[in-house]
Amino acid sequence: MHSFFFNYVPGNSLIHHLDPRTKLLAVMVASIFIFNAETFLELVTIAGFFVIIAFISGVNYSIFLKSLRPMSLFFIFLFFIQLFLSEGKPIFTIGFINPTYEGLITGLQITTRFIFLILFASILTATTQPVMITSGIERLIRPLPLKYIGVSSFDIATMMSLSIRFIPLLFDNAKKIQYAQMSRGMDFKNNIFKSFSSVAVPLIMSTKRTAQDIAIAMESRCYQGIYRTSLFELEMKNADWIVLLGISIMVLLFMFLI
């Protein structure tokens, strides 16, 4: 059982020791830079930043590349949509298939942006325990007036923790149901549509039941969705303030230069 989305690699690097709030803010700022990058030079600069930060983290580059795998179909889809649906000078024409040079450039730009977005997010997930990420998000959103929409920052943090915990469990359950159906003669290779429902229906039912059980277990352990403390206390250190200062300078420079 493993999670596709959280690939934490224990380590002792500077990036590992940063407060999750610093890393979250850094990823947010990086996302703004990534979506504003238009020229080849800007994208290369971002790639350079990624290589340096990933090197400092001490995490093997293959871990970051692995995080792209679950999204690969999305990247391909994004690229081809731009390639075939953008207007401009055609590369070639076969019937209604009409890829353009402009589409090729836009497709490469947009796909590269998304790839960098995932790569920067994977630095966060590879160097921060899931519980620390949720704690960081909770602390960042705590000052927001969420009570007016009927939720608290603690609710959101708990929902995130539960999602992290349940995603691998869902995959595990789906596999168990698939094996159970196969043992009763279901042909998953030649009967795709029927086999999908044979897994989906029991999976939805079992998930609903598990959700009810977990809600009871949480209530019995005094979960109220109001103020709660955490096993891991977040503390901004000097390194965090220095990183945040660096980010602020970069943002200011970016604003004045553009």
Next chain:
Amino acid sequence: MIDIKNLVYQYESNSKYPVLDRLNIQIKKGEFVSIVGENGCGKSTLVQHLNALLIPSKGTVQIEGLDTKKQSNIWSIRQKVGMVFQNPQSQFIGTTVQEDVAFGPENLALSNHEIQTRVNDALEQVGMLDFKEYNPMSLSGGQKQCVAIAGVLAMKPEYIVLDEITSMLDDKSQKTISDIIKHLQKNGITIIYVTHRIKDVVNSDRIIVMSKGRILYNDKPQTVLEEPSLPESGIEIPPIVELANRLKRDGIIDTYNNKNLPFSNKELLEDLCQSI
């Protein structure tokens, strides 16, 4: 003390047959009480009232004088009465053992230092301290149940309800859990142990036998197990106990060794030798 008076519970208000029917039970502090009965007799429904997860349709449930019907009492009651459920898999919240055990103390808004201390103490009590960085889902069934118990212990409850926690475990894990229960009782925690297997309850101070939402027997294990009509309630009596009962009825055994029913071949043999 837990004081249940005329407890009636119906899932729907217009339901003809209540799930629990006029129950009266008192459980003193420090007692080890087992609740037995066949599946569907209302055991789990009863114990969910002790943690205020269910509220009586009629009658009252009081924990240390706190009425479960009062909304303001609910969180104090849930801190006093911890619950461990049958399937540990569906009660884990954390992605590591220590995160899961910390869930309760975090809800009590305790300080970071206090949470750390409680997590370590609770894991040590169930022998799982070395596994605190592990993913709870990667543990064995017995270890998962130990973590679930630690999750409740970290809230420092006065009463612990164990709802069929050994029903999915092998003999070795059952023995581990049984040792933990004895240790908890020694530390003054009141144990309310729900099971459908009579052999699990030999160490309890008292057995409550339930059938169809009612209490059939509420007495010491040896007294209840000597009841000739016990099998009618769907409870399977261990063969060794049945044999001992028959030998006593036929006058072959006069008295039991230590005045307790024999629960093992060795104990029965000792009783027989003494009588002969």
